[in-house]
Structure formats: structure tokens, C-alpha cells
Amino acid sequence: MTRVRWWGTGVVALVLLILCAGLPLVNEALGDRGAPLAPGTVLSAGTERDGARPVTFVVPSAGWVLSKADTSLTSSVELFSGDVVFNLNVVVPLGPLDARRLWDGLGRIVAVGGQTRLGAGPAPITTAHGLTGLTGRLMGRDRAGMATVFATDTLGATVTAAGPPRAFREVAAEVEAMARSVRITAPWP
Template identity: 75%
Template sequence: MARVRWWGTGLVALVLLVLGAGLPLLDKALGSRGTPLAPGTVVSVGTERDGVRPVTFVVPSPGWVLDRADTSLASNAELLSGGVVFSLSVVVPLGSVDARKLWNGLGRIVAAGGHARVRAQPVPITTAHGLTGLTGGLAGRRRAGMATVFAKDTLGATVTASGPPRAYREVASEVEAMVRTIRIAAP
């Protein structure tokens, strides 16, 4: 009979354990997923013109992290806090843009993702700078949140923020505060 040696199997199992458990812990410890943002940080999104991006918003409180893996400041920014994802995308339409068209388009995009839906009847929202748009709830399986759209001249912005219901409730006021700081500069 052949003699079975388990040390090789044990070594393979140890390597898999280190890779499976150790690397995510190391990644989290090093913070390579995101960049913590201080309260008052201005995040600018959109194609730069003369060194300025056209859409901005302000981070209202600590605990938000810029997700570098899912952010391209030329088109979108994604922030994370306690399981909640805040995503702002710049919209450059081919023709004229208005908030109702953006809302309908965002609704189709969110529904296509299969995880959530926006409410059919949004309500008007105005930022601290006078920018007007539409906002409403976002709901799905084990998800709660909100969606907002803004349109100005030939540029728009869509925002979704969602997460597990409890986590979203904890940061809902912070999400609304960020949304109310959005500015769109004319291109």
C-alpha cells in the first residue's frame, strides 16, 4: 500500500486560508478600497474645462469614503458609508435635458439593475444654491434609499443612495445634506 502524506494537503489548505482570509483583512487595514473624506470636502465631477469640473457637492460629515475602484471623476463619484453607497453621475445628453426626462431614464436604469426601483411620483427638490430637480424613494430587496436628478442647460446629474434599510436610515440626513449642496456650472 502507498503511504499517504497529509503535509502537502495541509500546506495547500494553509495557503488558501491565508489568501482567502488574510488578503481581505490586509486590504481593509491598508484602506486600498477608498479614500476617507473629511467633512467639508468638495467633490468635483465631470469633464474638466480650464481645470474645473462642472458638478460639485460637499461631504457633510465624517465616515464617508471615496470608492476609488468605482469612481471616474470625469463622469461619476461613488462614496461609501456603513454599507450605504452614494453615487453621483454627470449626464451629458445629446439634446435638451429636463429633470422629468432624467427621472424617467434613471428609473429605467435602476430597474434594469434588478436590485431596486425608484418611486413613480418624485417630488421637487431645491438645493441651497437654487438648483431645482426631482427626488424620490428607492426601494428593493433588502435595500432602501433615494434617487435625485438635476438638469441645467445642457448638463445633468443623477444621484442614487441606497443600502440596507437600517444603515440607510442612519445616514439618510447626511445623504440629503450632500444632495442639497450639489451645484452644476454651465459648461
């Protein structure tokens, strides 16, 4: 008769337990969730050409963290400060693009999520670089924020930021400063 030894199976089970339960804890401890950003950091998104990405913005103050998991520099950048999430998305149009059409499209996209909606009647906004667009409120159950859209002939950008109302009020000026720092290098074929 053959004698069965279970210690090997036990070791394998222990290793799997450590890998499945321990690695997420190690990742969290090592800060895998994000990278803190210094005031004045310039972030860029979009398809890189000649060493540069076409859409940029500036982080105005400390306290913002780059979400590594939710950022794809070819299309979007996500930051967070406490419970407030800031997103910049690059829009590559399939046809003619203007800020009003982009605002309406963003409104439909936001509504699909069911958590928030755009406020009616966006207001004009102009960045420090002369880029014009539309901005307005983003609201939902237990959420407050803002949305901004910019459009050029060849590219667009949407900026959304939202969080619990009190948390958003604390960083609203910083969110507006980031939106006003958006720059789209055009034309970008």
C-alpha cells in the same frame, strides 16, 4: 542521464501563491478600498476645463469614504458609509434635457439592475445654490434609499443612495444634505 531538480519550480509556485493570495490582503490592510473624507470636503466630477469640474457636492459629516475603485472623476463619484452606497453621476445629454426626462431615464436604468426601483411621484427639490430637480424614494428587496436628478441645458446629474433600511435611515439626513449641495456650473459646452 540528466538529473531533474524541482526546487526551482517550487520557488516559482511559492512566489505565485504569495502574489495571488498575499497582495489582495496587503491592499486591504493598506486601505486601498477607499479614502476617508473630512466633513466639508468638496468633491467634483465631469470633464475638467480650466482646472475645474462642472458638477460638485459637499460631504456634510465624517464617516463617508471615497471608493477609489468605483470613482471616475470624469463621470462619477462613489462614496460609502457602512453599508450605504452614494453615487453621483454626470449626465451629458445627446438632446434636450429636463429633470422629468432624466428621472424617467434613471428609473429605466435602475429597473434593469433588478435590485431596486424608483418610487412613483418624485417631488421637486431645490439645492442651496438654486438648482432645481426631482427627488424620490429608491426601494427594493432589503434596500432603501433615495434618488435625485438635476438638469441644466448642457449637463445633468443623478444622485442615488441606498443600503439596508436601517443603515440608510441612519444616514438619510446626510444623503439629503449632499444632494442639496449639488452644483452644476453651466453653461458647460
